Amino acid sequence: MILTVAWRNIWRNKRRTLITAASIFFALFFALMMRSLQIGTFDKIANDIVSSYTGHIQIHQEGYWDNQSINNVFDRDEKLEQEILKVKNIKAIVPRLESFALASTGENTKGCRVSGIIPDVENKTTKLKNTVVEGNYLTNNDQGAIIGDGLAKYLNISIGDTIVLIGQGYHAYSAAGKYAVRGIVHTSSPELNNNIVYLTLSNTQELYSTENRLTAISIILNDNGDITKIKKKILKLLDENIYEVMAWDELLFELKQLIDSKQDSSTIMLGLLYMIVGFGVFGTIVMMTSERWREFGLLVSIGMKKIKLMLIVFIETLLIGFLGIVFGFAISLPIIFHFNKNHINLTGDAAKAYTDLGFDPVMVFSNNPDFMISQIYIVIFIVLISVLYPILKLTRLKPAEALKK
Amino acid sequence: MKIIEVKNLNKIYHEGEINVHAVRGIDLVIEQGEFTAIVGPSGSGKTTLLNMIGGLDNPTEGEIVIDEINIGNLKSSQLTDFRMKNIGFVFQAYNLIPVLTAKENVEFIMHLQGKSKKERADRAIQLLEEVGLGERVNSRPSKLSGGQQQRVAVARALASKPKFILADEPTANLDSESTANLLDIMEKLNREENITFIFSTHDARVVNKARRVITIDDGKIMSDITK
Numbered sequence: 001m002i003l004t005v006a007w008r009n010i011w012r013n014k015r016r017t018l019i020t021a022a023s024i025f026f027a028l029f030f031a032l033m034m035r036s037l038q039i040g041t042f043d044k045i046a047n048d049i050v051s052s053y054t055g056h057i058q059i060h061q062e063g064y065w066d067n068q069s070i071n072n073v074f075d076r077d078e079k080l081e082q083e084i085l086k087v088k089n090i091k092a093i094v095p096r097l098e099s100f101a102l103a104s105t106g107e108n109t110k111g112c113r114v115s116g117i118i119p120d121v122e123n124k125t126t127k128l129k130n131t132v133v134e135g136n137y138l139t140n141n142d143q144g145a146i147i148g149d150g151l152a153k154y155l156n157i158s159i160g161d162t163i164v165l166i167g168q169g170y171h172a173y174s175a176a177g178k179y180a181v182r183g184i185v186h187t188s189s190p191e192l193n194n195n196i197v198y199l200t201l202s203n204t205q206e207l208y209s210t211e212n213r214l215t216a217i218s219i220i221l222n223d224n225g226d227i228t229k230i231k232k233k234i235l236k237l238l239d240e241n242i243y244e245v246m247a248w249d250e251l252l253f254e255l256k257q258l259i260d261s262k263q264d265s266s267t268i269m270l271g272l273l274y275m276i277v278g279f280g281v282f283g284t285i286v287m288m289t290s291e292r293w294r295e296f297g298l299l300v301s302i303g304m305k306k307i308k309l310m311l312i313v314f315i316e317t318l319l320i321g322f323l324g325i326v327f328g329f330a331i332s333l334p335i336i337f338h339f340n341k342n343h344i345n346l347t348g349d350a351a352k353a354y355t356d357l358g359f360d361p362v363m364v365f366s367n368n369p370d371f372m373i374s375q376i377y378i379v380i381f382i383v384l385i386s387v388l389y390p391i392l393k394l395t396r397l398k399p400a401e402a403l404k405k
Numbered sequence: 406m407k408i409i410e411v412k413n414l415n416k417i418y419h420e421g422e423i424n425v426h427a428v429r430g431i432d433l434v435i436e437q438g439e440f441t442a443i444v445g446p447s448g449s450g451k452t453t454l455l456n457m458i459g460g461l462d463n464p465t466e467g468e469i470v471i472d473e474i475n476i477g478n479l480k481s482s483q484l485t486d487f488r489m490k491n492i493g494f495v496f497q498a499y500n501l502i503p504v505l506t507a508k509e510n511v512e513f514i515m516h517l518q519g520k521s522k523k524e525r526a527d528r529a530i531q532l533l534e535e536v537g538l539g540e541r542v543n544s545r546p547s548k549l550s551g552g553q554q555q556r557v558a559v560a561r562a563l564a565s566k567p568k569f570i571l572a573d574e575p576t577a578n579l580d581s582e583s584t585a586n587l588l589d590i591m592e593k594l595n596r597e598e599n600i601t602f603i604f605s606t607h608d609a610r611v612v613n614k615a616r617r618v619i620t621i622d623d624g625k626i627m628s629d630i631t632k
């Protein structure tokens with residue numbers, strides 16, 4: 001009977017209920033779209049970089065990340081690599097030697113990043129082969145190079161041409177080598193496209209005279225699971241004085257900061273939006289309370305306990321909130337799931353803005369339930385705060401006075 | 406049998422600087438089965454007196470004993486419970502819950518008393534038939550006339566099997582036909598089922614129906630006549 005009364009009460013003033021529920025709906029819809037797009041796009045950016053490049057976790061010589069010098073290398077230890085592979089949830093480990101060099105064709109010269117890889121290991125994990133847009137991928141004992149399409153364009157070279165790499169090697173040895181361009185890659189990272197040169201690991205070690213040393217072991221996990229836990233397990237296998245172990249969010253610190261700051265500003269916006277909606281809901285409830293004050297007085301007069309009356313008001317407010325939530329999700333979820341499957345490719349200025357930041361110009365909607373649930377919490381929180389007003393007011397209801405209204 | 410005893414009842418309202426002495430030292434005994442009118446000019450204190458008897462308002466001084474319980478000693482929530490179990494109320498207007506039908510309005514108080522669904526439904530129908538609304542059980546208050554609404558209110562007041570029914574100007578908003586009709590129903594319930602009614606009124610025709618007439622003025626009993 002209590003539920004019946006509450007349900008019918010919310011339809012007493014249909015217009016007001018609908019407007020209130022609609023305001024919740026719009027805020028929720030907007031919040032869900034915005035968050036979904038943001039989280040989706042940022043996740044994609046991070047995932048792209050993590051899966052195609054950094055990996056989830058990296059092991060370096062202690063101090064390498066702050067000072068990425070070719071002198072900060074460590075001896076490759078394949079036994080240790082086998083040990084690490086045994087840690088649960090690790091999919092693969094990818095040894096690399098990376099440094100900088102000048103790439104030259106004789107006519108043009110450009111600074112570039114040289115990445116020494118084991119072609120088949122690299123491909124198994126980062127699918128580098130799929131990014132080859134022209135020519136071929138490296139074979140395991142290849143003497144050639146593959147380079148980013150941006151770099152190729154800048155240097156104006158094509159498949160079969162030769163590039164010369166000049167740089168500084170291990171312990172100030174001079175580094176110089178000549179490599180035939182086997183393939184051109186286009187990755188999802190515009191930055192990489194503009195400066196990357198891939199060689200085989202052994203060629204790179206030879207170029208920089210590092211012998212059997214590496215700058216990094218990149219670790220790929222099966223899923224984004226508990227990175228911190230896995231990091232700890234890896235740390236136990238290593239001598240912390242020699243190695244540093246970093247998770248992707250430390251490796252991509254600047255990206256993480258950029259993402260966080262974007263999210264902060266949108267959080268403020270959503271906060272304002274929810275505040276406006278909150279005042280709307282509150283206003284509705286204040287009006288409802290004053291309109292029905294006499295009725296409340298009547299109900300208490302004939303013997304209804306205040307706590308029961310509070311329950312009715314509480315259920316009514318909650319129902320209005322749920323109405324907004326149900327419609328909010330009914331409309332948002334199909335859109336979110338559609339664009340989660342079908343990414344939106346940006347064009348024109350928007351695309352350029354993304355590329356300038358070094359991101360793939362693609363918008364992705366996230367269907368991660370976490371952010372959706374937190375929106376529900378916010379709406380329920382607004383409802384709970386608003387319902388405090390009639391509840392507190394009811395504690396002071398005096399039947400004789402309320403009946404006079 | 407004595408069901409209500411009012412002893413030296415006083416009520417002073419404080420309105421800013423002014424004190425309004427609305428009820429001044431009223432002593433009163435109501436017996437089971439009475440059909441009593443409280444009359445007096447506007448502002449004489451009828452509503453104030455009835456509200457205090459009904460436990461809706463606290464006296465400034467004095468006692469109200471109902472069935473040997475001094476209701477001044479009850480806490481607010483106990484008093485609410487006491488009202489639900491012992492007192493039936495009919496107010497001047499807007500007695501009903503607008504979103505419930507006539508039958509549901511009558512059932513509502515039995516729901517508060519924890520009566521079973523079957524018992525509620527049966528009794529609600531029976532009571533509505535008694536007040537001549539057997540045909541309108543499923544109508545919402547807004548679809549009923551003022552007189553019909555007051556009859557539903559009487560049925561509701563009866564539903565909880567109270568010790569007595571308090572009615573503050575139950576006919577004030579009714580035309581003469583509806584007034585006569587409501588009075589007839591109340592009188593019949595009093596005569597046939599020995600239900601105690603205490604009602605206030607301005608209306609001479611209503612006063613004529615009462616068996617006991619208590620006249621108050623300026624918060625004091627001026628006369629108390631039993632026919």
Ligand SMILES: Nc1ncnc2c1ncn2[C@@H]1O[C@H](COP(=O)(O)OP(=O)(O)OP(=O)(O)O)[C@@H](O)[C@H]1O
Nearest residue numbers: 418419420425427446447448449450451452453454
């Ligand atoms: N809440 C209140 N605050 C201040 N004064 C009040 C309050 N309620 C009633 N009064 C005053 O107490 C006196 C008695 O009022 P009451 O309502 O009991 O009269 P009444 O006999 O019921 O009048 P009516 O026939 O108009 O209903 C009046 O002077 C009134 O102004």
Ligand SMILES: [Mg+2]
Nearest residue numbers: 451452453573
């Ligand atoms: Mg009055």
